[in-house]
Amino acid sequence: SQKIEQNSEALNIQEGKTATLTCNYTNYSPAYLQWYRQDPGRGPVFLLLIRENEKEKRKERLKVTFDTTLKQSLFHITASQPADSATYLCALFYNQGGKLIFGQGTELSVKP
Amino acid sequence: ETGVTQSPTHLIKTRGQQVTLRCSSQSGHNTVSWYQQALGQGPQFIFQYYREEENGRGNFPPRFSGLQFPNYSSELNVNALELDDSALYLCASSVDFSGAGGELFFGEGSRLTVL
Numbered sequence: 001s002q003k004i005e006q007n008s009e010a011l012n013i014q015e016g017k018t019a020t021l022t023c024n025y026t027n028y029s030p031a032y033l034q035w036y037r038q039d040p041g042r043g044p045v046f047l048l049l050i051r052e053n054e055k056e057k058r059k060e061r062l063k064v065t066f067d068t069t070l071k072q073s074l075f076h077i078t079a080s081q082p083a084d085s086a087t088y089l090c091a092l093f094y095n096q097g098g099k100l101i102f103g104q105g106t107e108l109s110v111k112p
Numbered sequence: 113e114t115g116v117t118q119s120p121t122h123l124i125k126t127r128g129q130q131v132t133l134r135c136s137s138q139s140g141h142n143t144v145s146w147y148q149q150a151l152g153q154g155p156q157f158i159f160q161y162y163r164e165e166e167n168g169r170g171n172f173p174p175r176f177s178g179l180q181f182p183n184y185s186s187e188l189n190v191n192a193l194e195l196d197d198s199a200l201y202l203c204a205s206s207v208d209f210s211g212a213g214g215e216l217f218f219g220e221g222s223r224l225t226v227l
Binding site: 004006034036041042043044045046049089099100101102103104105 | 116145147152153154155156157160168170202204215216217218219220221223
């Protein structure tokens with residue numbers, strides 16, 4: 001079965017620095033990959049989608065890369081702010097089975 | 113446009129009881145997915161409904177069942193509750209099958225505690 005691994009340790013960074021979060025998967029490459037933000041006690045909120053034939057996607061201060069050879073996606077937040085503190089989830093969609101599978105999430109804390 | 117709404121927001125049940133959770137999907141969305149999220153874990157896929165038909169199921173026992181109504185709202189039913197069923201249950205709606213690449217719009221969840 002497919003396995004998704006995100007940094008299990010919380011990530012603590014200083015305001016203004018770039019946060020980099022990792023999502024690794026095993027076996028088959030997904031048709032696409034999504035990143036979500038989740039605040040405590042709230043539902044996840046969609047941030048970005050990247051397809052298997054795309055290398056990089058950007059949206060404002062966010063950047064996602066997708067390397068199907070390494071079976072890895074990296075999620076970057078540049079010029080991080082305390083308001084970026086949250087848990088970030090990666091989610092992979094496989095055409096076979098037709099469902100979106102989430103990683104366990106990485107907690108990001110940005111200190112002023 | 114109204115977002116995804118779930119009810120109840122919190123509930124407490126005892127082992128062996130049954131629970132029904134409800135979800136109103138976002139206007140214009142015909143697909144609803146249900147996820148279970150234990151504390152400190154990512155959401156686990158339970159099942160998905162597309163136009164009132166179950167369209168995919170995760171690794172959950174048959175005591176987890178669901179329905180989607182003609183207005184695309186949905187219910188999740190869990191019978192014979194176990195302690196491990198304690199979790200945040202998330203409903204997410206989307207415009208079409210996940211395969212179309214659409215984002216999921218999540219509700220705020222129903223927090224279930226089983227004693």
